[in-house]
Amino acid sequence: MRRFLEGPYAGVLALAILVAVLPLALPSLFYLRIAALIGIFALVVVGLNLLIGYAGQVSLGHAGFFGVGAYAVAIGPTYLGLPAWLALIAGAAIAGLIAFLVGRPILRLRGHYLAVATLGMGLLFAMVFANESAWTGGPDGMPVPHLDLFGFRMSGARTWYWISGVSLVIGAWVAANVIASPTGRALRAIHDSETAAQVLGIDVARYKLIAFVLSAVYAAVAGAYLAMFDGLVTPETAGFLRSIEFVTMAVLGGLGSTFGGIVGAALLVLLPQVLTVFQDYEHIALGLIMIVVMIFLPAGIVPSLAGLLRWRRS
Amino acid sequence: MAEFLQFAFSGLTVGAIYALVALGFTLIYNASGVINFAQGEFVMLGGMVTVFTHAAGVPLPLAALIALVVAIIVGLALYRLAIEPARGASPVTLIIITIGASILLRGGASLTFDKSFHSLPPFAGSKPLMIGGAALLPQSLIVLAGAGAIVIALWYFLTRTLSGKAILATAANRLAARLVGINTNAVVGLSFGVSAAIGALGGILMTPITLTSYDSGTLLALKGFAAAMLGSMGNPLGAVVGGLTVGLLEAFSAGYISSSYKDAVAFLVILGVLFLMPQGLFGRGGMERV
Numbered sequence: 001m002r003r004f005l006e007g008p009y010a011g012v013l014a015l016a017i018l019v020a021v022l023p024l025a026l027p028s029l030f031y032l033r034i035a036a037l038i039g040i041f042a043l044v045v046v047g048l049n050l051l052i053g054y055a056g057q058v059s060l061g062h063a064g065f066f067g068v069g070a071y072a073v074a075i076g077p078t079y080l081g082l083p084a085w086l087a088l089i090a091g092a093a094i095a096g097l098i099a100f101l102v103g104r105p106i107l108r109l110r111g112h113y114l115a116v117a118t119l120g121m122g123l124l125f126a127m128v129f130a131n132e133s134a135w136t137g138g139p140d141g142m143p144v145p146h147l148d149l150f151g152f153r154m155s156g157a158r159t160w161y162w163i164s165g166v167s168l169v170i171g172a173w174v175a176a177n178v179i180a181s182p183t184g185r186a187l188r189a190i191h192d193s194e195t196a197a198q199v200l201g202i203d204v205a206r207y208k209l210i211a212f213v214l215s216a217v218y219a220a221v222a223g224a225y226l227a228m229f230d231g232l233v234t235p236e237t238a239g240f241l242r243s244i245e246f247v248t249m250a251v252l253g254g255l256g257s258t259f260g261g262i263v264g265a266a267l268l269v270l271l272p273q274v275l276t277v278f279q280d281y282e283h284i285a286l287g288l289i290m291i292v293v294m295i296f297l298p299a300g301i302v303p304s305l306a307g308l309l310r311w312r313r314s
Numbered sequence: 315m316a317e318f319l320q321f322a323f324s325g326l327t328v329g330a331i332y333a334l335v336a337l338g339f340t341l342i343y344n345a346s347g348v349i350n351f352a353q354g355e356f357v358m359l360g361g362m363v364t365v366f367t368h369a370a371g372v373p374l375p376l377a378a379l380i381a382l383v384v385a386i387i388v389g390l391a392l393y394r395l396a397i398e399p400a401r402g403a404s405p406v407t408l409i410i411i412t413i414g415a416s417i418l419l420r421g422g423a424s425l426t427f428d429k430s431f432h433s434l435p436p437f438a439g440s441k442p443l444m445i446g447g448a449a450l451l452p453q454s455l456i457v458l459a460g461a462g463a464i465v466i467a468l469w470y471f472l473t474r475t476l477s478g479k480a481i482l483a484t485a486a487n488r489l490a491a492r493l494v495g496i497n498t499n500a501v502v503g504l505s506f507g508v509s510a511a512i513g514a515l516g517g518i519l520m521t522p523i524t525l526t527s528y529d530s531g532t533l534l535a536l537k538g539f540a541a542a543m544l545g546s547m548g549n550p551l552g553a554v555v556g557g558l559t560v561g562l563l564e565a566f567s568a569g570y571i572s573s574s575y576k577d578a579v580a581f582l583v584i585l586g587v588l589f590l591m592p593q594g595l596f597g598r599g600g601m602e603r604v
Contacts, residue, residue, distance in 0.1 A: 058406055106585075111405075112349060116543040116588070117588050119539075120582075120585050121581075121585070123577060123578075124578055127574070127578050247406075247410070248410055251406055252410065282421065283418065285421075286414075286417055287414045287419070287420075287421060290410060290411070290414030290417065291396050294403065294408075295396065298402075298403035
């Protein structure tokens with residue numbers, strides 16, 4: 001029992017229970033809608049956490065993959081006659097393939113050089129989405145058809161809450177598996193020191209690539225969900241600010257902690273909703289909160305608080 | 315030929331501004347290891363404060379001076395209130411702090427000023443000079459001369475004055491600098507002040523050409539960061555070369571290829587350079603201590 005509680009799967013179980021119980025506590029569809037959004041963004045962050053939190057590789061371009069998923073479910077059904085679910089799978093596969101092809105050369109770069117290269121990659125995606133208006137509707141974006149599964153139409157906040165919630169649990173479970181496997185250990189070794197990992201015989205390039213491709217697929221699936229949920233996709237979906245938002249969610253919540261990623265996503269989805277009461281002061285408040293949290297909880301909300309709790313107890 | 319010159323002029327003008335932003339990144343990075351994503355906001359502050367104090371009836375040179383002082387105060391406050399308290403945090407945590415600061419400053423600017431675009435009258439008239447069939451605005455010349463003067467002044471400051479040498483020493487080895495009696499905290503604060511001043515000057519110089527608004531800093535920070543990385547982060551000469559290169563690439567690809575893909579060409583070149591030279595144009599192979 002104790003071993004299970006300290007292992008990676010206890011968190012996944014707790015998450016599953018939370019997802020199952022939360023709708024009972026939410027008073028209206030409005031809150032359910034926000035919870036669905038949190039689930040979608042958390043899915044991206046859980047994937048990104050594998051790359052940033054475990055492998056230690058910062059990407060400023062993951063909104064590009066998010067956009068690939070989103071535009072796949074827009075373009076596939078509209079122009080190619082694909083069913084939406086197939087377009088979703090195709091989008092995730094394309095994002096994974098792109099990550100695989102781009103990852104080899106890009107992941108040779110270290111630290112901030114990797115950050116600027118991924119940033120450039122993300123911008124290229126966003127520019128293609130904004131400029132190829134024959135396919136993407138240009139800067140105004142394009143409508144996204146509904147998802148039909150087994151003859152049922154997937155729409156509305158309640159349906160999407162369950163889709164995103166269940167996907168998040170599955171995503172967290174897969175991530176927990178990766179982290180507990182030899183791959184996870186290799187990624188952590190790379191995080192601590194690439195050179196040392198190499199000396200130990202770890203194929204650094206291969207493991208970094210695995211994390212990169214996985215995180216891209218997570219982002220693409222979440223992007224497809226958001227597009228189908230909103231019924232609309234615009235180039236901002238893949239923009240630079242989105243990429244920054246993803247990284248901020250991961251860091252605020254706590255790198256290297258799946259729960260941290262979910263808390264970070266919840267915070268950045270909820271804050272703008274809550275802060276609207278401050279109207280014009282909204283951005284000032286958001287910036288201040290980011291700074292203060294990072295100063296007082298430098299390892300991120302969840303790991304810092306957990307550390308504090310442990311320190312208190314001993 | 316006239317067309318080529320025209321593109322070169324506009325590329326150099328924009329590139330000079332990118333170079334100044336990249337220099338700001340470089341200075342702070344050297345002194346503290348922080349990538350300051352709020353660097354673009356200093357440029358925005360320089361432009362916006364000048365516009366609004368000038369509109370309130372203050373003569374232009376005085377308005378520019380006030381903007382410069384405001385930016386320096388903001389830069390020092392950013393260091394004192396947000397960066398110094400987080401000392402010892404990981405680089406990515408510090409980056410998120412500067413991103414938070416940039417959101418905060420943008421919010422503050424939209425509140426204190428407004429959300430529309432603003433311009434300043436050109437400093438030396440608007441009658442273009444004709445060179446080889448291409449039109450060169452006097453303001454472009456001022457931007458280039460101003461940026462050149464800033465670079466030379468910075469070079470003089472870094473290599474010929476005691477405070478400047480203290481910055482270089484801290485950049486080279488923080489611990490050793492402290493051992494020889496350099497107050498490294500003050501040095502990092504100084505680098506934030508100087509970076510803010512450089513950014514604000516860039517903002518003041520460019521506003522008559524490119525307009526300014528509360529959110530004009532984001533794109534500049536992005537381009538300046540890319541330029542600094544292209545020329546190897548931490549290398550002042552690289553920052554200048556990187557900035558001019560990005561500016562020229564943009565102008566030529568906008569002119570000869572397509573204006574909607576001008577940024578694409580610039581970033582494709584950056585990606586290409588990094589694949590061939592993973593440390594940037596002026597980088598030396600780094601060592602990692604295990």
